[in-house]
Amino acid sequence: MSGRKETVLDLAKFVDKGVQVKLTGGRQVTGTLKGYDQLLNLVLDEAVEFLRDADDPLKTTDQTRRLGLIVCFLLILVILFKHSQEGSSFIRSRTGEYVLKFIVTRGVVGLQMNRLTLDDIGSIEIKRRMFHFCYRFAGELL
Amino acid sequence: MANTNPSQLLPSELIDRCIGSKIWVIMKGDKELVGTLRGFDVYVNMVLEDVTEYEITAEGRRITKLDQILLNGNNIAIVSKSYL
Numbered sequence: 008m009s010g011r012k013e014t015v016l017d018l019a020k021f022v023d024k025g026v027q028v029k030l031t032g033g034r035q036v037t038g039t040l041k042g043y044d045q046l047l048n049l050v051l052d053e054a055v056e057f058l059r060d061a062d063d064p065l066k067t068t069d070q071t072r073r074l075g076l077i078v079c080f081l082l083i084l085v086i087l088f089k090h091s092q093e094g095s096s097f098i099r100s101r102t103g104e105y106v107l108k109f110i111v112t113r114g115v116v117g118l119q120m121n122r123l124t125l126d127d128i129g130s131i132e133i134k135r136r137m138f139h140f141c142y143r144f145a146g147e148l149l
Numbered sequence: 150m151a152n153t154n155p156s157q158l159l160p161s162e163l164i165d166r167c168i169g170s171k172i173w174v175i176m177k178g179d180k181e182l183v184g185t186l187r188g189f190d191v192y193v194n195m196v197l198e199d200v201t202e203y204e205i206t207a208e209g210r211r212i213t214k215l216d217q218i219l220l221n222g223n224n225i226a227i228v229s230k231s232y233l
Contacts, residue, residue: 050158077229078160105205
């Protein structure tokens with residue numbers, strides 16, 4: 008299949024840059040992106056985790072802990088910028104800082120994360136994964 | 150190695166380098182494990198030895214020692230070589 012090398016997000020331009028990521032279950036980690044694979048598993052260096060609120064696992068606190076060089080799995084959202092968008096079709100996290108927009112036109116799913124528009128979605132596999140991805144993320148937030 | 154971009158470090162590559170050494174596994178929930186990595190598969194299911202499991206609760210950490218385990222990769226969130 009031609010979509011073998013495709014990823015939902017093109018993370019190549021963020022290699023060696025600081026990124027903030029959120030994992031399923033609500034863990035939030037920042038670090039320097041060192042590598043990734045098709046499933047959006049990431050390698051982060053000098054990673055720091057923001058500890059979660061004991062009462063609400065979707066909220067993070069100011070408490071942090073250092074993790075060092077890590078691999079993180081089950082990425083649900085890559086937060087690369089603080090949001091600078093407006094519009095009611097955006098989904099915000101509970102802190103109101105981050106946005107994710109679902110675009111469905113003629114059966115094609117697009118996903119916009121902050122300033123990144125991901126309308127160039129190739130294979131059915133990617134679309135399927137994308138649906139799953141959106142579904143899981145939406146389920147977590149709503 | 151069939152890596153298109155050699156300057157990048159693949160997640161599976163990093164885990165492969167950890168075989169034989171102590172790793173720190175953070176689960177999606179409130180569990181963390183420290184143990185020696187013996188092997189893993191494509192789903193990142195892991196075989197770990199001399200494992201200490203920490204369950205972080207409001208009261209503190211509950212510690213369980215385990216000899217050898219097969220850890221389902223489904224609920225792993227983070228893997229780190231350096232630990233606490």
